[in-house]
Structure formats: C-alpha cells, structure tokens
Amino acid sequence: MSYPNKFIGFLSPAKLNLGLKITGKRADGYHLLKSIFCLIDLYDRIEVQLTDNGKISLIEHNQAWFYQKDLAYKAAILLQEYTEIKDAGANIRIKKVIPSGAGMGGGSSNAASVLITLNQLWKTKLTTEELCALGVKLGADIPFFIKGKNALVSGIGEIIEPIVLPDLYFIIIKPAFQASTKEVFENLELDPTKIVAEKYNQDYLLNTLENDLATVVKKLHPEALTIFSELEKYGTPAMTGSGSCIYLCYPDKNSAKKVANILAPRYNTYLAASIPESPVACN
Secondary structure, eight states: OOOOSSOEEEEEEEEEEEEEEEEEEOTTSOEEEEEEEEEEEEEEEEEEEEESSOOEEEESOOSSSOGGGOHHHHHHHHHHHHHTOOSOEEEEEEEOOSOTTSSSOHHHHHHHHHHHHHHHHTTOOOOHHHHHHHHTTTOTTHHHHHHTBOEEEEETTTEEEEOOOOOOEEEEEEOSSOOOHHHHHHTOOOOGGGOOGGGOOHHHHHHHOOBTTHHHHHHHOHHHHHHHHHHTTTSOOEEOTTSSOEEEEESSHHHHHHHHHHHTTTSEEEEEEBOSBOTTOOO
8 A cells, every 4th residue: 555755744732630639549559530621722743654664653753752652652553553454654753842741641642643643544444432442551641632622531531521611721831840640649648538529520620720639749849839829929820630730720811911921031831722622633
C-alpha cells in the first residue's frame, strides 16, 4: 500500500481540572476521584506522515525522555499491534506548547490524538470504545481526550459524563518545579470520615475548584504555597491535576487579560479559554 508523502497536521488540546476530589482508594492502589475535565485552547501541534515500511518514528522529539517512552509513540505502536497491520507505519512530529509535568494532560492528549488520527488514516476502523479500551492501557486520562468533550469524570477516570460548561477564561501559571504524580499520591493522606462523594457534583466542583492534591503539592513544593498566596489577590487560585500548574478562572476575557498582564513579568504565564470540543474528537 502506498501513501502520499505529505505530513498531515492537527491540534492536540490541553485540559484543566476544575476541582478534583479524592473519594476513595481501591484495593489495587488506584485512587477514586471526581473532577470536571475542561478542554482549553492551548494546543500541541502534531504532524503525521504515513509510510509503507511498517515503522513508527517520533521525529523532532524535544523532550527530556527517550522518544520510545513518549505516550504518542506508544499509542501508535499499540494501535499497530492491536490491529495487526503490517505495512502501515508513520513518522510523527510533535511541536510542544503544553507544558510537561503540569497536570494539563499534554501527553495523554497527544496519545489520544494519534490513536484517533491513525485509526482514520490507516483505515483500521476501530470504534470509539475500542480506542478508549486501548488508550486506558497507557493512561487513565486518554479516554477523556478520545471522546473529546468537557466532562464530569469519576472512578479512576474511566467514567466520563459529557457536560456543558459556560465560557471560561484562564490565567495559568507554570512554576519552575515539576510535580511527580506518583510522589503526590504517595504523600496523600485520606480521612474517610470527611469524604462526602455524593456532594461533589458539577456545581460543587465548578463553584469551589477544590483540588485535594493541592495540599500535598504545597507541602512538597513550598513555591506553590507562595504562588497561591499571591494569586489570592486576584481571585480564587486552583491547581490542575497533580500539578504543577496553578490557575485563575474568570467569566470574561478582559478581566483575565488584565491580571495576566500583571503576572506575566514574574511568572511563566499562559492565557487560555475553554472550548466545548477537541479538534480531533472521536464522535
């Protein structure tokens, strides 16, 4: 089978957690959670060139880890192995904008986007649910990005309920440190008597933006505590995922812009808006 020799480009979005409540822990060690996953218009650009030699290559890989450990590469290999496609390969390049180790799901988004795109280009014809089943083998957040709509997420991340969110605007601060998800969860102290899972609904999460992991990150990285303290002058700061990014949320763009201009000289700052759907959503 021959393929056109051109690169096909698409955008891979970041997400923010609008609140994240830990609701328990399974016997296998996985934590249960409730969170709103909100897609934002901060994108990595991915380009794919199909080949007929059966090889997967991640080119222009500007990350600290070997490309074989990249989730996008692993996703392509997994799809190739699962569908037993022999001759189809791909050259993949990723132009990163979403910060790594930030709690914004960049790696998971890249993997989901590659799964969706190669499923289409290779004509492997997997359903959305089949793609999600593959994706979850690589990361709990990947099915969310495959479905590609804002959602109330629960369980270990596998229960995804699409929701409609108002237009929101965010100032996102990327601290100098990276938060290790493994280390954060290892240091999380749960008090079962204070967990009220049924009240952590969409309204609660959206109104409070409470993230149970933020307390741990503040202890592990005192710089986070300093940033939270300063951002309190301008609104209610919140953390996404297991960190390290900390954000402020506004209902109008002008307010966000004004505060972003104040913070940008001191911090690595991003200005972003919510979007209802990923550009590569698997409908």
